Amino acid sequence: MSAKETTNVVFVGVGGQGILLASAIVATAALESGYDVKTNEIHGMAQRGGSVLAQVRYGKKVYSPLVPKGTATAIASLERTEAIRYVDYLAPDGLAVISDQVIVPVTVSSGAAKYPELDESGLREIFPKLVYVPAVERATELGNVRAANVILLGALSTKLDLTDEAWQDAIKKRVKPAFVDLNLKAFYLGRDLAQNA
Amino acid sequence: MAKKLLSGNEAIALGAYESDCSVATGYPGTPSTEILENISKRYGDKIYCEWSPNEKVAFEAAVGASTTGARALTTMKLVGLNVAADPLMTLSYTGVAGGFIAVVADDPGMNSSQDEQDTRLFAHFAKVPVLEPADSQEAKEFVKVGFEISEQFGTPVILRTTTTVSHSRGVVEEGTALELNRPHSFKKDPQRFVPIPAFARGMRVRLEDRVERLSKAASVSSLNRVEWNENGDRKVGIVTSSATYQYVKEVFPEANVLKLGWCYPFPDDLLLEFAKTVRTVVVIEELEDFVEQHMKALGIATIGKRLGNENLVPKYGPLDVDVLLEVRKKLSANPATSKAFSAPVAETKRELPALPTLPNRPPVLCPGCPHRGLFYALGKFDVVVAGDIGCYSLGVAPPLNCMDTILCMGGGITVAHGIDVAKNDRPVVGVMGDSTFFHSGMTGLMDIVYNKGKATIVVLDNRITAMTGHQDNPGTGKTIMGEETFAASISDIAKAMGMKNVVTVNPRKLDETSAALKTAIESDEAWLIVAKEPCPLAYRKKADHEVFVDQEKCKKCGACLKLGCPAIERDENKVVTINESLCASCDLCKQVCKFGALSSRDANSSQGGLV
The missing domain is CATH 3.40.50.970 (Thiamin diphosphate (ThDP)-binding fold, Pyr/PP domains)
Incomplete structure (x- = not known):
């Protein structure tokens, strides 16, 4: 079945965190590498602080733009616990790259629900292959908190069979010229974090 | 290319x-x-x-x-x-x-x-x-x-x-x-x-x-095509269309597929020919059994929404590979179809530990949203609220709980009018947005004036069509091309229609908003309140101050949490803080705090506010 021959990547987070840019970079890198590519993203109501999901699939021939459950090569979460909502997307040997950033939903701040107490070891029980990244802290050190998404992307890239050249080209294509250097740094920082994890 | x-x-x-x-x-x-x-x-x-x-x-x-x-x-x-x-x-x-x-x-x-x-x-x-x-x-x-x-x-x-x-x-x-280089010339031809x-x-x-x-x-037509499988096996033929075709190709790679790109007027000859060639016809379509019913009318035996006595392809909700894997499982298990369909190759599933319960993350009104002030003020009145379609639909959610009906674009005014003329035991307030008012609110307002209704109508004029991602509308003064144009005034339109009581308020000012609502709701005439304040996402401006919680004054009463603002956070010890990265400095929380615990300070250059 073609799901097996397809690389599937899932990005999750909260509206406004930049998951669309991260998924667009993967899609562009895959396209530049000669693959068939399909992506899907959530629009509309979900953007108002809701949970968001972007999916990228690439391979020789891709049919469905939606990632089937249990097949994601990697999942990147820009929020500490959002990945759990989508855990059934991940393949058994899939990689999870998770930012330690907590975004408290209104249901929690209003007292209607509780935010789960979960640290790195708790996440590791759910995601055996985990790269846990202090992405906001690292991005702030780089000079722009908005680069957190590309740090995670760099970590995730260690699991994908795309060349350095393809990644660099894709970042240059998808990011405004003034931010290319910052994002390249963020990408390689994330990559180092994953390789040393 | x-x-x-x-x-x-x-x-x-x-x-x-x-x-x-x-x-x-x-x-x-x-x-x-x-x-x-x-x-x-x-x-x-x-x-x-x-x-x-x-x-x-x-x-x-x-x-x-x-x-x-x-x-x-x-x-x-x-x-x-x-x-x-x-x-x-x-x-x-x-x-x-x-x-x-x-x-x-x-x-x-x-x-x-x-x-x-x-x-x-x-x-x-x-x-x-x-x-x-x-x-x-x-x-x-x-x-x-x-x-x-x-x-x-x-x-x-x-x-x-x-x-x-x-x-x-x-x-x-x-x-x-x-x-085309075609002349555009209307030819008279009654x-x-x-x-x-x-x-x-x-x-x-x-x-x-x-x-x-x-x-x-x-x-x-080339828009409708048959993809015969290569081994010549004609046991199974699947009729499908739209994105569902993609899922069929993944879940039934061995099937012969009639992929419809032009399904109506029904391509009868093609449907009959395909059905004649394959032994079992399965119609897999999202939502209605549109093609399936027609094939049945043509006398073709098909499997689709039902397989014998059980439901097969769902009639509602989106389809995807996972849904079709379930369909295939049922086909392979049913004696009537088990010969034609082998079971799907099961994905190796991983044993998961017990997962923590995640808090829901529903879409909410953004920090600084002017609708919040209106709904907070409106929530203090014992009224029925007839709502409409837009960001303000989110006013239905707790803690605002401030929307009782939604029907369609325009319904905010007309449903309110109907509740009013039925002499409902409580007053009614109709709520809709600016773009919705131009879309189909004006005729409803005309109806209220013409038939001497008494409903209170609020137009939430945030100067943009917000929910769909900030498009211009007749009230914004800009066309889709970004050209300046006349900016229609909602209050002028209402007055021209004969609406006598028209008042404009700033929904970020709770006293002003509450006073206008009180006058209108208690009045035995119709009122139009234009709650006018730009959407902070569409018209971003740097905040000149930031809001913080003076912990010494805070009594932990939770009154500010009733605003449902994502920027106001409370920890397990009930300590309330403002999340500076989210706060839009709209000052609503300052107005609801009786203890003066929410205060302002100068914005420190880069941190505060939606900038």
């Missing part, structure tokens, strides 16, 4: 450009909005574009363009076609001169819609062709073919996408842009364009003939 990664909506825009479309109109509506946004942004120098006040106006303007011989396209979401149904039904009779396409984006799963209607049924009702692209490349191509069909048969064409087709990206090959009964009866007869000819054309 260059290959690009485009969404279905971007591809439709490219298709309009490559087909030499001259006029494109629409009203924003998820998941269709980006079509017109992309046409105006990329091809606005060549294609006239406009956001119309509503879908009916957009549709009719495109019809007018078509009568001159120009190619015209109009875009809307599924429920938008309800608004444009009137011109659609008659346009089918009169037919078109220049190619005419109505792009209608359906929303299986109701991601951003109040219902899940299947536009293919509308096409059938109106007797017009409906084309269903399955990916971005087809979305572009089908626009081109759609214009050709439209002109060849003189018929309007519906191009139906779904959320998945509109919002998924795929590889699209750019083509050469057509140059028998063709004027459906007075004497002429319309003739049109009615010709319409049936056209449907028949379209059916024949659909049977041989």
Whole structure:
């Protein structure tokens, strides 16, 4: 079945965190590498602080733009616990790259629900292959908190069979010229974090 | 030619450009909005574009363009076609001169819609062709073919996408842009364009003939194709369309597939031929059993929504690979079909530990949203609130809990009027947005004035069409092309209609807003309150101060949490803090705190506020 021959990547987070840019970079890198590519993203109501999901699939021939459950090569979460909502997307040997950033939903701040107490070891029980990244802290050190998404992307890239050249080209294509250097740094920082994890 | 990664909506825009479309109109509506946004942004120098006040106006303007011989396209979401149904039904009779396409984006799963209607049924009702692209490349191509069909048969064409087709990206090959160099010249022809009964009866007869000819054309069209499997096994044939085709290819790789891109007028010859060649016909379609019912009417035994006594393909919600894997499982388990279908290859599943309960993360009104102030103030009154479609629909959620009905665009005013004239035991307040007011609120307000109603109406004028991603409307003073234009005033329109009591308030000022509501609700006359304050996401401005909690003054009473503001956070010890990265410094929380615990300080250069 073609799901097996397809690389599937899932990005999750909260509206406004930049998951669309991260998924667009993967899609562009895959396209530049000669693959068939399909992506899907959530629009509309979900953007108002809701949970968001972007999916990228690439391979020789891709049919469905939606990632089937249990097949994601990697999942990147820009929020500490959002990945759990989508855990059934991940393949058994899939990689999870998770930012330690907590975004408290209104249901929690209003007292209607509780935010789960979960640290790195708790996440590791759910995601055996985990790269846990202090992405906001690292991005702030780089000079722009908005680069957190590309740090995670760099970590995730260690699991994908795309060349350095393809990644660099894709970042240059998808990011405004003034931010290319910052994002390249963020990408390689994330990559180092994953390789040393 | 260059290959690009485009969404279905971007591809439709490219298709309009490559087909030499001259006029494109629409009203924003998820998941269709980006079509017109992309046409105006990329091809606005060549294609006239406009956001119309509503879908009916957009549709009719495109019809007018078509009568001159120009190619015209109009875009809307599924429920938008309800608004444009009137011109659609008659346009089918009169037919078109220049190619005419109505792009209608359906929303299986109701991601951003109040219902899940299947536009293919509308096409059938109106007797017009409906084309269903399955990916971005087809979305572009089908626009081109759609214009050709439209002109060849003189018929309007519906191009139906779904959320998945509109919002998924795929590889699209750019083509050469057509140059028609056609004179746009209206030719007087009353028998063709004027459906007075004497002429319309003739049109009615010709319409049936056209449907028949379209059916024949659909049977041989390249938009409908059979993909025979290579081993010559003709046990199973699957009929499918739209994005569902993609899932079928993954879950039933061995099946023979009839992929319908042009499903109505039904390609009877093709359906019969396919059914004759394969032993078992399964129809797998999203939402309604549109093709399946017709195949049954043709006398073809099919499996689809039902398999014997059990449900097979769901009638509601979006389909995907996982849903079709369940379908395949049922087919392989049922004695009637188990010979034809082997069980799906099960994905190796991983044993998961017990997962923590995640808090829901529903969409909420943004920090700084002016609607919050209005709903907070309104929540203090014992009234029925008739709501409408827009960001302010989110006012239904706790802790605001401030919306009792939603029906459709315009319903905020008219449903409120009905509650009023029924002499409901509590007063009623109708609520709608600015774009919605121009869309279909004005006639309702006219009704209240004309029939001496007493309802209180609030127009939440945030100076933009916000929910769909900030499009201009007749009140913003800008066209889709960014040109300055007259900015219609909601209060002036109401006064011109004869509305006596019109007041404008700033919904971020709770005292002012509450006072206006009190006057209006207690009055025995109708009132219009324009709650006017720009959407902070559309009109970003740097905050001059930031808000913080003075912990010494805070009594932990939780009053500020009743605003439901995402920037106000409380920990397990009930300590309340302001999340500076989210706070828009709207000062609503300062107004609800009785202890003065919420204070301001100068904004420290880069941190605070939505900047």
